[in-house]
Amino acid sequence: MNIPIQTDDVPMRKRPWGEVPFAFLVNLSWFMSFIVGIILIPIHDLPITAWIAWGLWFAINLSVTLFLQTKRMVPLEAPVSKKEIQGTSLFKDAINRLKQNQLATLSAGVLILMMICCFGQSIIAKAIHPDIDDPKSIVALENSFLSIHFDHTRLNKEESFSPPSTRHWFGTDFAGRDIFARTLYGGTISFLVALVATIVSLIIGVSWGAISGYTGGKTDHYMMRFVDVLYGLPFMFLIILIMTLVNGVHTTASQNRDIVTQYEDFLAEGKTEEADKVLQENELTTNLGTVKAAIWLDNNISPVFVMFIAIGLVSWLTMARITRGQVLSLKQREFITAAKTIGAGNMRIIFLHIVPNLLGPVIIYTTLTIPTVMLTESFLSFLGLGISEPQCSWGSLASAGWKEINVIKPYWWLVAYPTLAMFLTLFSLNFIGDGLRDALDPKMKR
Amino acid sequence: MALLEVQNLKTHFHTQDGLVRAVDGVSLNVEAGKTVGIVGESGSGKSVTNMTILGLVPTPPGIIDADAILFEGQDLRSLSKEQLRKLRGNRIAMVFQDPMTSLNPFLTIEDQLTEPLLIHKGQNMDQARQRVLQLLKEVGIPDPQSRLKDYPHQFSGGMRQRVMMAMALVCEPSLLICDEPTTALDVTIQAQILELLKRIQKEHGTTIIFITHDLGVAAGFCDEIYVMYAGRIVEHAQTDELFKTPLHPYTASLLKSVPRLDQEASEAFVTIQGSPPDLTALPAGCSFQPRCDHAISRCETERPTLEEREGNHSRQCSCFVDLRGEVKS
Ligand SMILES: Nc1ncnc2c1ncn2[C@@H]1O[C@H](COP(=O)(O)OP(=O)(O)OP(=O)(O)O)[C@@H](O)[C@H]1O
Ligand SMILES: [Mg+2]
Numbered sequence: 001m002n003i004p005i006q007t008d009d010v011p012m013r014k015r016p017w018g019e020v021p022f023a024f025l026v027n028l029s030w031f032m033s034f035i036v037g038i039i040l041i042p043i044h045d046l047p048i049t050a051w052i053a054w055g056l057w058f059a060i061n062l063s064v065t066l067f068l069q070t071k072r073m074v075p076l077e078a079p080v081s082k083k084e085i086q087g088t089s090l091f092k093d094a095i096n097r098l099k100q101n102q103l104a105t106l107s108a109g110v111l112i113l114m115m116i117c118c119f120g121q122s123i124i125a126k127a128i129h130p131d132i133d134d135p136k137s138i139v140a141l142e143n144s145f146l147s148i149h150f151d152h153t154r155l156n157k158e159e160s161f162s163p164p165s166t167r168h169w170f171g172t173d174f175a176g177r178d179i180f181a182r183t184l185y186g187g188t189i190s191f192l193v194a195l196v197a198t199i200v201s202l203i204i205g206v207s208w209g210a211i212s213g214y215t216g217g218k219t220d221h222y223m224m225r226f227v228d229v230l231y232g233l234p235f236m237f238l239i240i241l242i243m244t245l246v247n248g249v250h251t252t253a254s255q256n257r258d259i260v261t262q263y264e265d266f267l268a269e270g271k272t273e274e275a276d277k278v279l280q281e282n283e284l285t286t287n288l289g290t291v292k293a294a295i296w297l298d299n300n301i302s303p304v305f306v307m308f309i310a311i312g313l314v315s316w317l318t319m320a321r322i323t324r325g326q327v328l329s330l331k332q333r334e335f336i337t338a339a340k341t342i343g344a345g346n347m348r349i350i351f352l353h354i355v356p357n358l359l360g361p362v363i364i365y366t367t368l369t370i371p372t373v374m375l376t377e378s379f380l381s382f383l384g385l386g387i388s389e390p391q392c393s394w395g396s397l398a399s400a401g402w403k404e405i406n407v408i409k410p411y412w413w414l415v416a417y418p419t420l421a422m423f424l425t426l427f428s429l430n431f432i433g434d435g436l437r438d439a440l441d442p443k444m445k446r
Numbered sequence: 447m448a449l450l451e452v453q454n455l456k457t458h459f460h461t462q463d464g465l466v467r468a469v470d471g472v473s474l475n476v477e478a479g480k481t482v483g484i485v486g487e488s489g490s491g492k493s494v495t496n497m498t499i500l501g502l503v504p505t506p507p508g509i510i511d512a513d514a515i516l517f518e519g520q521d522l523r524s525l526s527k528e529q530l531r532k533l534r535g536n537r538i539a540m541v542f543q544d545p546m547t548s549l550n551p552f553l554t555i556e557d558q559l560t561e562p563l564l565i566h567k568g569q570n571m572d573q574a575r576q577r578v579l580q581l582l583k584e585v586g587i588p589d590p591q592s593r594l595k596d597y598p599h600q601f602s603g604g605m606r607q608r609v610m611m612a613m614a615l616v617c618e619p620s621l622l623i624c625d626e627p628t629t630a631l632d633v634t635i636q637a638q639i640l641e642l643l644k645r646i647q648k649e650h651g652t653t654i655i656f657i658t659h660d661l662g663v664a665a666g667f668c669d670e671i672y673v674m675y676a677g678r679i680v681e682h683a684q685t686d687e688l689f690k691t692p693l694h695p696y697t698a699s700l701l702k703s704v705p706r707l708d709q710e711a712s713e714a715f716v717t718i719q720g721s722p723p724d725l726t727a728l729p730a731g732c733s734f735q736p737r738c739d740h741a742i743s744r745c746e747t748e749r750p751t752l753e754e755r756e757g758n759h760s761r762q763c764s765c766f767v768d769l770r771g772e773v774k775s
Contacts, residue, residue, distance in 0.1 A: 342535030
């Protein structure tokens with residue numbers, strides 16, 4: 001009747017895959033092998049050795065996975081003693097919980113790899129081509145490995161529109177520039193745009209909304225009307241206006257830079273007459289000041305920087321509104337009253353008691369903001385206002401590629417690779433956001 | 447001298463439905479070391495009275511008027527917001543009804559318990575932690591050291607109420623306001639919490655204002671009781687006297703509506719007829735008159751005031767026909 005008790009049998013349990021040591025690295029390795037596989041397929045002149053190497057990688061993944069599978073059964077130990085969890089803050093706690101979430105950690109790994117590649121490309125390109133930002137230096141051709149694969153400005157008309165090959169892994173565009181290098185370079189810009197928008201909307205948006213919602217009354221009214229006004233401004237129109245101005249400044253500056261230098265050289269040598277003559281010849285006598293200002297602006301402020309400001313300016317508005325809405329309901333909660341009864345000041349209540357409770361919606365909204373600003377940036381670039389050639393971003397690459405493609409010219413690689421990169425990034429961000437939200441909620445603790 | 451003396455406190459709210467007279471002329475006199483109960487049905491203004499004393503009623507929509515609110519001889523009305531804030535949690539502390547919602551779900555117990563010490567005493571985290579550990583032990587949390595880093599949801603309701611009490615007591619307040627501290631708890635836990643409160647009071651000499659709508663709890667716990675109805679005090683007496691000879695019809699019906707074990711099962715369970723009055727449109731006369739069995743015509747037109755009975759300062763009632771059958775002139 002009774003189930004015989006096996007005394008020598010230690011109770012076992014099957015660990016979840018996430019708890020197995022190195023599970024994260026194995027996951028990442030699997031994922032990367034598939035991505036690399038996808039990249040290898042279209043390369044038409046791939047030597048067979050590459051496929052053999054890839055097969056080897058696959059086999060290693062497989063054997064490591066199978067090996068780790070056998071290690072999954074472990075004795076059912078006593079629960080971890082409380083002492084070990086001691087000293088955890090909300091943040092450390094969250095990291096611990098995030099580690100359990102495999103989708104989120106894998107996404108974080110992919111994202112970090114992606115960032116390393118993108119920012120690595122910038123560093124390499126700068127190293128092999130120090131005056132890369134100078135338009136005149138583009139013609140300089142160099143045939144080293146690094147230059148071919150990592151210099152996003154390297155032109156070669158003879159190689160235009162060549163499909164993915166061992167020489168150009170992602171193919172080339174109309175000017176024979178390497179899409180691989182350009183995709184990586186575009187990533188830098190896209191990541192920077194995302195970073196700026198995130199920081200601005202987190203710091204300004206959350207503080208603005210929280211203070212407005214918590215204070216209430218007149219302050220709230222005026223703070224929110226300010227947001228409404230910014231909202232009401234035709235954002236695209238504003239950005240286009242700013243960008244046009246910036247472009248105008250840039251043109252003026254580049255046209256007149258040499259003349260002004262010449263003029264100043266003459267002045268320095270004390271040849272006042274010649275200096276005046278230079279100005280008269282170029283009809284600059286009356287507006288010398290303006291031109292000088294334009295040159296100064298052009299030297300010190302890049303259009304990309306202005307685009308960052310413009311995107312930062314508007315990306316916090318919705319965040320402020322969302323935060324305010326949340327705070328309005330949060331401040332009615334009893335624990336806020338409780339915080340008041342122990343004599344906590346307003347700023348303490350807002351930033352210590354309310355803001356942590358906002359993390360969920362704030363993170364969700366941030367993960368939604370990032371794709372939006374990336375798309376805004378690509379739209380601006382599409383209009384020719386954001387990034388200017390030879391700089392690029394994922395959005396500008398894709399839209400430029402899209403314009404080249406038609407039925408007769410199926411240059412799919414122009415669009416496919418930047419899009420794939422953007423797609424991977426956005427998906428990763430989404431999963432990380434999801435994981436973070438769960439991890440930051442202490443109630444999700446097992 | 448009384449620790450807390452409130453005279454003719456009025457708290458009204460401007461709303462779209464009109465002026466809500468949540469508190470309409472309340473006077474309290476709380477002697478140091480005593481436990482004073484405030485009893486009344488839901489919506490009678492018990493919480494608003496105490497929030498007003500703490501300076502936590504937002505104005506607007508609130509309109510506050512009082513002849514005096516004296517705490518430790520200091521008039522709270524003359525204090526700035528900042529000075530009031532320094533009093534809260536330090537000299538006057540409060541425990542709320544629902545321990546499930548009055549702790550911040552995103553902060554550890556340690557963060558929340560040390561907060562008053564960091565704010566008022568300027569202590570550093572280590573000192574504060576020592577004090578908190580000592581108090582957690584005192585309120586009966588087993589193994590407090592290991593629970594410091596826990597979040598509120600990891601505690602049971604009774605435990606959380608103990609934590610709330612520890613939080614209220616960290617700065618050794620002289621006045622502790624308990625707003626229905628046991629309503630959300632089951633009976634055994636309720637008894638434990640009351641026991642704990644009594645012990646704390648004995649050890650620290652804390653004065654307690656105990657808000658409840660459970661007369662049974664008030665009977666066992668309070669030295670004197672104020673009965674509140676529709677924003678006013680209708681009766682005030684020592685606990686024994688109130689239960690022996692209630693004077694106000696409302697008190698009497700409250701007492702009758704407490705279920706008792708020695709009641710015959712067949713005996714009808716008495717409830718108070720009618721519903722609580724609309725605070726925006728109180729009747730011209732006595733607020734309780736529409737629900738009162740003893741009402742006379744005078745009750746409809748004239749508002750009775752709280753007056754001393756039997757020449758006793760702590761025996762007050764506001765009724766024209768009190769239950770001893772005397773009709774006041
Ligand atoms: N901010 C406010 N605006 C308008 N009316 C309010 C406001 N705060 C409280 N009131 C009103 O004041 C009255 C008294 O509320 P209070 O919370 O003091 O009741 P209570 O006696 O504590 O009841 P309970 O036993 O249910 O806690 C209620 O009718 C309530 O609607
Ligand atoms: Mg209440």
